[in-house]
Amino acid sequence: MISAENLVKRYGGFAAVDGISFEVAAGESFGLLGPNGAGKSTTMRMIGGVTQRTSGRLTIMGLDPERQGPEVRAHLGVVPQQDNLDEELRVRDNLIVYGRYFGLPLAYLRQRADELLAFAQLEEKAAAKVDSLSGGMKRRLTIARSLVNEPRILLLDEPTTGLDPQARHILWDRLFRLKEQGVTLVVTTHYMDEAEQLCDRIIVVDKGRIMAEGSPAALIREHSSREVLEVRFGAERNAAVVRRLEDVGERIEALPDRLLVYTDDGERSLERIRASGLHPLTSLVRRASLEDVFLRLTGRSLVD
Amino acid sequence: MTEVGAGRLRAHGPEVSAARARRWGSFYFAEHQLRSMRAYLLTIVVTSVGNPLLYLFSMGIGLAAIVDRRVVGGFDGVGYLAYSAPALLVSSAVMTCAIEMMFPVMDGFKWRRIYYGPHVTPLAPRQLAAGHIMAVGARLAVQSAAFFLIMLAFGAAPAGSAWLLVPLGVATGMAFGAPVMAYAARLEKENFQFSLIQRFVVMPLFLFSGTFYPLETMPAAMQWIGWVSPLWHGNQLGRAVSYGLAEPPWLVAVHIAYLALLGAVGIAWAGRNYTRRLGA
Amino acid sequence: MSAPPDDAGILAADTRPFSAVYARNARAVIWRGFRVIRSQNWIVLVSGFFEPVFYLLSMGVGLGSLVGEVEGPGGTPISYAAYIAPALLAVSAMNGAIYDSTWNVYFKMHFGKLYQGMLYTSLGPLDIAMGEIFMALFRGLLYAVGFTGVMGIMGLITTPWALLLVPASVMVAFGFASFGMAVTSYMKTFQQMDLITFVMLPIFLFSATFYPLSVYPEPIQWVVQAFPLWHGVELMRQISIGAFTPATWIHVGYYAAMILVGVAFTTRRLRSLFLR
Ligand SMILES: Nc1ncnc2c1ncn2[C@@H]1O[C@H](COP(=O)(O)OP(=O)(O)O)[C@@H](O)[C@H]1O
Ligand SMILES: [Mg+2]
Numbered sequence: 057m058i059s060a061e062n063l064v065k066r067y068g069g070f071a072a073v074d075g076i077s078f079e080v081a082a083g084e085s086f087g088l089l090g091p092n093g094a095g096k097s098t099t100m101r102m103i104g105g106v107t108q109r110t111s112g113r114l115t116i117m118g119l120d121p122e123r124q125g126p127e128v129r130a131h132l133g134v135v136p137q138q139d140n141l142d143e144e145l146r147v148r149d150n151l152i153v154y155g156r157y158f159g160l161p162l163a164y165l166r167q168r169a170d171e172l173l174a175f176a177q178l179e180e181k182a183a184a185k186v187d188s189l190s191g192g193m194k195r196r197l198t199i200a201r202s203l204v205n206e207p208r209i210l211l212l213d214e215p216t217t218g219l220d221p222q223a224r225h226i227l228w229d230r231l232f233r234l235k236e237q238g239v240t241l242v243v244t245t246h247y248m249d250e251a252e253q254l255c256d257r258i259i260v261v262d263k264g265r266i267m268a269e270g271s272p273a274a275l276i277r278e279h280s281s282r283e284v285l286e287v288r289f290g291a292e293r294n295a296a297v298v299r300r301l302e303d304v305g306e307r308i309e310a311l312p313d314r315l316l317v318y319t320d321d322g323e324r325s326l327e328r329i330r331a332s333g334l335h336p337l338t339s340l341v342r343r344a345s346l347e348d349v350f351l352r353l354t355g356r357s358l359v360d
Numbered sequence: 361m362t363e364v365g366a367g368r369l370r371a372h373g374p375e376v377s378a379a380r381a382r383r384w385g386s387f388y389f390a391e392h393q394l395r396s397m398r399a400y401l402l403t404i405v406v407t408s409v410g411n412p413l414l415y416l417f418s419m420g421i422g423l424a425a426i427v428d429r430r431v432v433g434g435f436d437g438v439g440y441l442a443y444s445a446p447a448l449l450v451s452s453a454v455m456t457c458a459i460e461m462m463f464p465v466m467d468g469f470k471w472r473r474i475y476y477g478p479h480v481t482p483l484a485p486r487q488l489a490a491g492h493i494m495a496v497g498a499r500l501a502v503q504s505a506a507f508f509l510i511m512l513a514f515g516a517a518p519a520g521s522a523w524l525l526v527p528l529g530v531a532t533g534m535a536f537g538a539p540v541m542a543y544a545a546r547l548e549k550e551n552f553q554f555s556l557i558q559r560f561v562v563m564p565l566f567l568f569s570g571t572f573y574p575l576e577t578m579p580a581a582m583q584w585i586g587w588v589s590p591l592w593h594g595n596q597l598g599r600a601v602s603y604g605l606a607e608p609p610w611l612v613a614v615h616i617a618y619l620a621l622l623g624a625v626g627i628a629w630a631g632r633n634y635t636r637r638l639g640a
Numbered sequence: 641m642s643a644p645p646d647d648a649g650i651l652a653a654d655t656r657p658f659s660a661v662y663a664r665n666a667r668a669v670i671w672r673g674f675r676v677i678r679s680q681n682w683i684v685l686v687s688g689f690f691e692p693v694f695y696l697l698s699m700g701v702g703l704g705s706l707v708g709e710v711e712g713p714g715g716t717p718i719s720y721a722a723y724i725a726p727a728l729l730a731v732s733a734m735n736g737a738i739y740d741s742t743w744n745v746y747f748k749m750h751f752g753k754l755y756q757g758m759l760y761t762s763l764g765p766l767d768i769a770m771g772e773i774f775m776a777l778f779r780g781l782l783y784a785v786g787f788t789g790v791m792g793i794m795g796l797i798t799t800p801w802a803l804l805l806v807p808a809s810v811m812v813a814f815g816f817a818s819f820g821m822a823v824t825s826y827m828k829t830f831q832q833m834d835l836i837t838f839v840m841l842p843i844f845l846f847s848a849t850f851y852p853l854s855v856y857p858e859p860i861q862w863v864v865q866a867f868p869l870w871h872g873v874e875l876m877r878q879i880s881i882g883a884f885t886p887a888t889w890i891h892v893g894y895y896a897a898m899i900l901v902g903v904a905f906t907t908r909r910l911r912s913l914f915l916r
Binding site: 104105106107108122123124125126127129130132134136138139140141142143144145146149153154156157158159201202205 | 659660661662663665668669671672675676679680752753754756757758759760761762763764911914915
């Protein structure tokens with residue numbers, strides 16, 4: 057469905073996207089995971105043909121978004137990072153007017169608008185003004201709006217950033233349903249749980265480059281141990297303790313506030329630390345996540 | 361974290377902070393506002409110099425070519441340039457003040473929520489209002505001073521007392537701007553109210569307050585606009601100080617009292633609205 | 641899930657010129673414009689009509705009562721109100737068109753994010769530009785009809801030619817709107833947008849709206865005559881009393897050229913304006 061080869065986008069001398077290549081197959085759910093400023097949104101904008109790329113090859117269903125922008129976008133549904141609803145129109149009119157931009161007939165749009173309001177659980181708000189909606193409602197309306205043309209490909213740029221946990225789960229549920237219907241999803245996120253929930257395959261992006269690629273499980277397997285033991289000795293002592301823990305796990309990562317011990321059995325590693333006469337202030341054993349993959353690949357945390 | 365050196369300065373204690381804020385808080389916030397005006401410094405300088413030049417050339421000289429030929433003896437016995445110039449100075453102060461009291465206030469409460477930063481420091485809401493007024497006043501003073509100097513260069517301010525136009529510009533601006541500020545502080549949302557104020561209040565006041573010709577020229581049924589308009593009172597005072605327009609003393613007293621009253625009421629009301637809105 | 645109907649043929653592959661920026665669907669943008677007008681507070685729409693009327697009352701009636709008659713086009717003496725009224729219509733057409741094609745576009749681009757939403761549909765930037773210019777001209781048309789009506793009520797209209805004030809006003813608006821959008825494509829900050837105001841104020845004040853060009857020394861007259869508004873003012877003044885001269889064609893030609901160049905310019909700048 058989407059094929060990108062060596063995509064580059066420069067702003068002045070600065071390369072926001074610096075040679076990214078990937079393929080997305082039909083029905084697949086594909087993720088771009090990376091910290092703020094990695095170049096995820098820029099990549100999404102290039103796919104939609106609303107930003108001109110500096111170089112590289114990019115086709116969507118065989119079409120070039122720069123030369124055949126209207127045709128490409130006719131296949132896409134786009135949920136931008138920041139909601140850009142039409143504040144001058146009411147909720148239902150937002151859906152209808154947006155559909156007109158695809159040249160869709162009114163009779164179809166009236167019916168579709170009602171379906172989408174139900175899908176987004178916004179039926180009661182149909183006649184409300186956009187700025188009276190909560191953040192979660194606006195996000196759902198933006199997603200509903202992106203579906204007005206029944207797109208085969210849905211681009212979602214940080215769909216749940218800034219939402220509370222309950223609103224996030226409602227959204228994820230809606231996205232699962234679309235996935236079941238065979239819609240191709242392209243999702244950017246800096247939340248590893250979101251990537252793990254939604255994506256079959258992800259690329260990890262940092263500073264405009266791809267750091268790794270694979271399914272979430274495979275990436276964790278490849279770049280991390282099964283479990284992680286987090287221990288804190290207090291800000292002053294963490295660094296000093298690192299050397300004494302060297303053989304406790306496979307690898308140790310020292311963060312300013314805590315130490316991460318990568319190991320296949322967290323409880324056993326913790327016992328060994330205690331046995332060596334060290335007593336952490338707090339300790340926690342958890343499953344490894346994409347956060348650890350990212351830390352491994354870049355030496356930095358995903359969410360700063 | 362970096363190591364603390366021997367010569368490191370320390371913050372004074374909370375009691376000192378509170379006492380200073382109580383005393384100087386308005387000035388601290390005025391400083392903040394003036395600093396943020398720096399982003400518009402170029403705009404401010406160019407309008408302060410450009411507008412008087414443009415208006416004096418086009419109205420004071422261009423329009424004068426028609427008026428001075430037709431109106432025998434001129435208005436108040438002076439040329440049209442001298443007649444209109446002080447009113448143009450006062451008008452431009454009022455227009456600037458109106459804008460500075462609408463959009464930045466909304467910015468403070470709603471758009472970028474500037475006021476909510478200082479609000480959690482020892483400053484009181486009333487001091488935010490006062491600080492904003494002071495900063496705008498400073499801008500009006502600079503703008504009026506530039507206008508006055510350019511009037512001098514045009515020979516359009518013959519009387520020795522004409523420099524009083526500078527404080528007069530600030531005062532008339534505030535007589536209109538402070539109530540506007542109080543109103544803006546009550547608005548939950550800007551639904552074109554500001555452009556309606558511009559179009560239905562500021563613009564008519566500019567056109568119907570004896571700026572371009574004496575108020576008596578208008579039909580009697582419209583002259584009330586001048587009487588309620590701070591702009592007319594400011595215009596007349598401006599003419600008195602600029603070329604010695606002879607107004608009866610009681611009328612001068614009315615002009616001054618009206619401007620003072622509007623300004624004082626506006627400032628008090630604004631302080632109250634700020635306090636309410638920021639919920640202190 | 642069935643594919644949505646595609647009556648307009650939007651999804652069909654396309655090899656027309658401009659197909660990368662234009663989907664032949666400006667009417668959807670216009671349709672949105674009318675939806676907004678319908679749900680908008682009517683006073684906001686109507687308020688734009690009052691500014692030239694206030695000017696006409698203040699300067700035409702107030703100052704006019706002192707000034708008396710002045711020399712109109714072709715040397716006919718006319719009242720001061722009749723002298724400035726058509727000029728005020730030209731000024732208001734300019735101001736409305738400039739506002740709609742600069743500040744309005746800038747806000748919708750950078751704050752409302754309206755265009756970002758539109759651009760992610762199968763619309764191209766040219767559809768948006770055409771739709772928005774159409775809406776600007778539509779508003780201009782409403783105001784021109786209203787103002788010409790006011791002139792009629794005030795007894796300032798003496799010839800059927802004056803009906804042409806309405807299309808002429810739309811033409812003036814088109815000239816400015818087509819340029820305004822191209823200029824906005826260069827603007828990145830508020831401060832730069834303020835430049836537009838600096839340029840417009842002298843164009844207005846020196847347009848010979850309130851007094852004849854002859855009050856200026858000759859070199860300044862040449863400068864004023866180079867600016868577009870003066871041509872609009874002169875043209876409207878001639879139309880208002882039906883006194884045409886060969887210069888009429890120069891004024892009309894000036895706007896025709898301005899529209900052509902402006903539209904070409906805006907089309908060239910579309911990518912810089914919308915696809916940053
Ligand atoms: N219009 C622009 N002009 C200049 N720099 C930009 C622009 N858009 C994005 N950037 C820069 O490109 C980088 C990548 O941005 P973005 O794609 O938004 O990252 P992400 O979505 O991964 O957080 C950032 O450093 C950002 O500052
Ligand atoms: Mg982003």
